Amino acid sequence: xxxxxxxxxxxxxxxxxxxxxxxxxxxxxxxxxxxxxxxxxxxxxxxxxxxxxxxxxxxxxxxxxxxxxxxxxxxxxxxxxxxxxxxxxxxxxxxxxxxxxxxxxxxxxxxxxxxxxxxxxxxxxxxxxxxxxxxxxxxxxxxxxxxxxxxxxxxxxxxxxxxxxxxxxxxxxxxxxxxxxxxxxxxxxxxxxxxxxxxxxxxxxxxxxxxxxxxxxxxxxxxxxxxxxxxxxxxxxxxxxxxxxxxxxxxxxxxxxxxxxxxxxxxxxxxxxxxxxxxxxxxxxxxxxxxxxxxxxxxxxxxxxxxxxxxxxxxxxxxxxxxxxxxxxxxxxxxxxxxxxxxxxxxxxxxxxxxxxxxxxxxxxxxxxxxxxxxxxxxxxxxxxxxxxxxxxxxxxxxxxxxxxxxxxxxxxxxxxxxxxxxxxxxxxxxxxxxxxxxxxxxxxxxxxxxxxxxxxxxxxxxxxxxxxxxxxxx
Amino acid sequence: xxxxxxxxxxxxxxxxxxxxxxxxxxxxxxxxxxxxxxxxxxxxxxxxxxxxxxxxxxxxxxxxxxxxxxxxxxxxxxxxxxxxxxxxxxxxxxxxxxxxxxxxxxxxxxxxxxxxxxxxxxxxxxxxxxxxxxxxxxxxxxxxxxxxxxxxxxxxxxxxxxxxxxxxxxxxxxxxxxxxxxxxxxxxxxxxxxxxxxxxxxxxxxxxxxxxxxxxxxxxxxxxxxxxxxxxxxxxxxxxxxxxxxxxxxxxxxxxxxxxxxxxxxxxxxxxxxxxxxxxxxxxxxxxxxxxxxxxxxxxxxxxxxxxxxxxxxxxxxxxxxxxxxxxxxxxxxxxxxxxxxxxxxxxxxxxxxxxxxxxxxxxxxxxxxxxxxxxxxxxxxxxxxxxxxxxxxxxxxxxxxxxxxxxxxxxxxxxxxxxxxxxxxxxxxxxxxxxxxxxxxxxxxxxxxxxxxxxxxxxxxxxxxxxxxxxxxxxxxxxxxxx
Numbered sequence: 026x027x028x029x030x031x032x033x034x035x036x037x038x039x040x041x042x043x044x045x046x047x048x049x050x051x052x053x054x055x056x057x058x059x060x061x062x063x064x065x066x067x068x069x070x071x072x073x074x075x076x077x078x079x080x081x082x083x084x085x086x087x088x089x090x091x092x093x094x095x096x097x098x099x100x101x102x103x104x105x106x107x108x109x110x111x112x113x114x115x116x117x118x119x120x121x122x123x124x125x126x127x128x129x130x131x132x133x134x135x136x137x138x139x140x141x142x143x144x145x146x147x148x149x150x151x152x153x154x155x156x157x158x159x160x161x162x163x164x165x166x167x168x169x170x171x172x173x174x175x176x177x178x179x180x181x182x183x184x185x186x187x188x189x190x191x192x193x194x195x196x197x198x199x200x201x202x203x204x205x206x207x208x209x210x211x212x213x214x215x216x217x218x219x220x221x222x223x224x225x226x227x228x229x230x231x232x233x234x235x236x237x238x239x240x241x242x243x244x245x246x247x248x249x250x251x252x253x254x255x256x257x258x259x260x261x262x263x264x265x266x267x268x269x270x271x272x273x274x275x276x277x278x279x280x281x282x283x284x285x286x287x288x289x290x291x292x293x294x295x296x297x298x299x300x301x302x303x304x305x306x307x308x309x310x311x312x313x314x315x316x317x318x319x320x321x322x323x324x325x326x327x328x329x330x331x332x333x334x335x336x337x338x339x340x341x342x343x344x345x346x347x348x349x350x351x352x353x354x355x356x357x358x359x360x361x362x363x364x365x366x367x368x369x370x371x372x373x374x375x376x377x378x379x380x381x382x383x384x385x386x387x388x389x390x391x392x393x394x395x396x397x398x399x400x401x402x403x404x405x406x407x408x409x410x411x412x413x414x415x416x417x418x419x420x421x422x423x424x425x426x427x428x429x430x431x432x433x434x435x436x437x438x439x440x441x442x443x444x445x446x447x448x449x450x451x452x453x454x455x456x457x458x459x460x461x462x463x464x465x466x467x468x469x470x471x472x473x474x475x476x477x478x479x480x481x482x483x484x485x486x487x488x489x490x491x492x493x494x495x496x497x498x499x500x
Numbered sequence: 501x502x503x504x505x506x507x508x509x510x511x512x513x514x515x516x517x518x519x520x521x522x523x524x525x526x527x528x529x530x531x532x533x534x535x536x537x538x539x540x541x542x543x544x545x546x547x548x549x550x551x552x553x554x555x556x557x558x559x560x561x562x563x564x565x566x567x568x569x570x571x572x573x574x575x576x577x578x579x580x581x582x583x584x585x586x587x588x589x590x591x592x593x594x595x596x597x598x599x600x601x602x603x604x605x606x607x608x609x610x611x612x613x614x615x616x617x618x619x620x621x622x623x624x625x626x627x628x629x630x631x632x633x634x635x636x637x638x639x640x641x642x643x644x645x646x647x648x649x650x651x652x653x654x655x656x657x658x659x660x661x662x663x664x665x666x667x668x669x670x671x672x673x674x675x676x677x678x679x680x681x682x683x684x685x686x687x688x689x690x691x692x693x694x695x696x697x698x699x700x701x702x703x704x705x706x707x708x709x710x711x712x713x714x715x716x717x718x719x720x721x722x723x724x725x726x727x728x729x730x731x732x733x734x735x736x737x738x739x740x741x742x743x744x745x746x747x748x749x750x751x752x753x754x755x756x757x758x759x760x761x762x763x764x765x766x767x768x769x770x771x772x773x774x775x776x777x778x779x780x781x782x783x784x785x786x787x788x789x790x791x792x793x794x795x796x797x798x799x800x801x802x803x804x805x806x807x808x809x810x811x812x813x814x815x816x817x818x819x820x821x822x823x824x825x826x827x828x829x830x831x832x833x834x835x836x837x838x839x840x841x842x843x844x845x846x847x848x849x850x851x852x853x854x855x856x857x858x859x860x861x862x863x864x865x866x867x868x869x870x871x872x873x874x875x876x877x878x879x880x881x882x883x884x885x886x887x888x889x890x891x892x893x894x895x896x897x898x899x900x901x902x903x904x905x906x907x908x909x910x911x912x913x914x915x916x917x918x919x920x921x922x923x924x925x926x927x928x929x930x931x932x933x934x935x936x937x938x939x940x941x942x943x944x945x946x947x948x949x950x951x952x953x954x955x956x957x958x959x960x961x962x963x964x965x966x967x968x969x970x971x972x973x974x975x976x977x978x979x980x981x982x983x984x
Contacts, residue, residue: 064600069601070600070703071604072602072700072701073737075735075736105817107824109824114820165827294865299815300737302738
């Protein structure tokens with residue numbers, strides 16, 4: 026029998042606010058344990074939470090970008106459970122009335138656009154971290170306690186590990202475009218839990234699902250899901266039943282293992298948080314947030330295709346990261362032909378940046394400089410080949426292309442008599458090859474071009490060189 | 501009379517005339533504490549050294565011409581409000597060693613007003629109780645009869661005021677915990693509107709019901725204390741952005757034509773006849789002052805106690821989860837995490853606290869939530885609607901504060917349900933969020949104080965204080981002192 030997977034993802038995104046969700050402590054990553062804490066985030070007796078307005082704004086921004094409706098009346102709830110890294114014995118989260126609901130994002134799978142529904146987006150606080158260093162004791166670091174999170178819950182609309190990966194990439198791109206999350210899975214600022222079930226292809230109703238936790242890297246999204254789907258198929262085909270349970274992804278062994286069964290599941294005893302007042306949406310404020318939403322990856326991609334005539338492939342690559350897309354737009358705005366700009370960026374520039382793992386914001390070349398270089402090619406001042414050398418130099422030094430061309434004497438030679446001199450010398454020096462060419466080995470033309478270029482240090486105008494060579498060799 | 505026997509206004513008047521220093525006032529209060537505290541046991545912690553430092557600072561400020569409204573006034577604070585650097589136990593063994601690293605908003609405001617902290621007053625553990633017998637450390641006695649309870653949970657605060665072991669006090673009121681002990685100890689106690697006073701730094705029992713308020717020797721002192729502690733606090737989102745009037749300005753005004761609603765549901769069978777008689781007499785007194793008594797109905801009163809015990813325990817079960825032995829307070833050693841949790845909480849909490857945590861855990865559990873918590877929230881709305889309805893006709897509502905005068909120690913401690921009924925007249929105001937005040941309105945044949953309760957509209961404490969003051973000034977009850 027053939028099975029299909031039904032997958033829904035719960036994504037936790039750490040918000041890029043300067044301070045925590047309910048107090049003024051810093052959210053900076055990597056400080057000494059318990060140095061970014063106060064009476065509020067350590068759960069001292071008598072303290073009260075006060076909502077960071079930025080957190081609400083970020084959640085609403087995200088909801089709007091993901092086509093959600095923003096609840097006119099939303100509130101926080103307490104999720105009760107005991108754990109040493111949870112100082113109050115409950116997590117302030119949202120339950121019945123989340124801030125955003127009923128949205129969707131679009132992903133492209135095998136050239137087809139698919140909608141993945143967003144069930145809800147809610148705000149909550151992160152827990153701290155337990156540190157186990159042996160010696161019979163564990164330690165608790167509460168620096169992370171109270172760092173704001175968004176939980177983005179998808180509908181069970183995802184049908185394959187590949188789709189899940191595309192969905193995660195799209196979420197990440199949107200979050201980064203909005204500036205609400207840095208999207209770094211390895212550092213834990215983007216985390217993913219997956220609800221996975223299988224069913225025979227064609228059947229309507231869902232199978233029993235297992236929740237897979239601890240998928241903490243982009244690489245593992247597909248791997249963990251592939252493993253879990255295979256496991257469930259194996260169970261069913263072996264005559265067994267999939268259990269409703271929580272499973273942990275073990276990246277080292279590449280497997281998922283049972284963490285707790287349904288019977289052991291927590292009863293979180295959710296109830297409305299009485300220490301915080303309900304959030305009542307104000308239309309004016311919502312309109313303001315909407316007005317300041319940036320252009321999102323999908324819109325940008327369409328515009329790059331429509332306005333700049335870029336192929337889908339180029340547009341998709343250039344818009345996956347907002348800084349790259351904006352860099353490209355600046356190159357075009359500085360007068361470069363869009364397709365040429367795209368070629369240089371996706372080719373040489375990305376290769377060089379990737380080699381050094383350097384973000385485009387730290388690139389030594391400015392968009393204006395790349396545009397100037399492209400203009401030098403268009404004007405015939407340098408050849409495309411020379412441009413590669415110029416570009417590498419620009420990347421290394423940050424120098425202007427005009428200066429580099431001038432100082433290194435890279436200006437293309439379009440003086441016919443000078444080229445003719447070199448052509449004549451090469452023809453005179455290679456009588457054998459001339460004979461073979463005349464005997465029909467026309468592919469030897471490349472050999473002559475190379476020899477002349479070598480003689481002229483690559484600076485000959487290629488078009489003129491080609492014409493001259495053909496004329497002389499056939500003469 | 502000794503200085504310790506006076507109220508805030510009398511002392512302020514003498515202080516401003518230079519007749520008395522802060523140190524003299526505090527000397528008198530501490531002398532009184534030394535005399536009677538062994539009998540009353542009003543305090544968990546006495547802060548003598550700190551108190552004298554504060555008094556001397558007040559004297560220096562007064563001398564420099566920088567006197568403040570409460571400069572040099574000795575005030576007791578219920579031991580569930582955080583005082584920076586000063587032990588704050590909630591009368592619980594689980595917090596026996598807890599020294600807060602921060603100051604609650606109310607005590608910050610008292611400090612800014614120049615107050616002198618006499619000590620931290622006893623209470624039922626985590627404010628859960630009506631007799632102060634649930635304190636994890638000691639049982640406070642009623643100054644009028646030390647074989648009897650002072651009421652609770654702010655029993656230490658009310659007893660300290662009644663016994664002149666302080667000039668005034670702060671209490672907290674979740675279901676009657678200011679008003680009921682004030683009534684049983686013959687002093688004035690007020691629960692302001694929910695949201696009027698910041699809860700930041702008040703160790704939470706039931707967050708949607710808790711409210712801090714003053715306990716004092718007379719209504720005008722109550723008004724002054726309320727002036728100091730009331731107002732929006734950025735650290736408490738539930739504190740209301742409502743203007744704070746000068747509550748003392750309402751004092752002394754006529755109550756001619758004031759419509760006093762008397763709810764028929766509050767004069768129930770089984771009520772102590774002496775209490776009923778005293779309250780009926782008080783209604784006649786109000787009438788003689790020009791007020792107009794009208795019969796009103798609060799039809800959902802019968803459900804108030806049940807509603808309260810579902811909601812309050814639900815919230816408490818969550819609020820008390822943080823006492824796990826991990827971060828502060830008592831930690832029992834265990835072989836593993838679970839054993840440490842269980843032993844710390846089993847040894848740290850008293851029986852009533854455990855009972856309420858279990859009740860609240862149950863009512864929030866999946867499968868029971870709708871039948872208990874959610875239903876109780878719905879009934880709470882009905883009770884609130886009852887008051888909205890009544891306040892279309894009445895300016896204030898008048899009831900007994902407690903169905904009985906102070907009962908004997910141990911009399912109800914084995915019967916939690918009977919104990920819960922001690923708050924039957926006070927609970928509704930917490931559920932509705934409206935303000936209430938208890939003022940002395942008589943004595944039983946055994947010389948035990950009786951109190952009447954006035955309940956007002958949201959944020960209309962001024963009318964309550966005006967009415968209470970008019971009644972107080974027309975009677976002599978507040979002038980009596982217990983013979984300790």
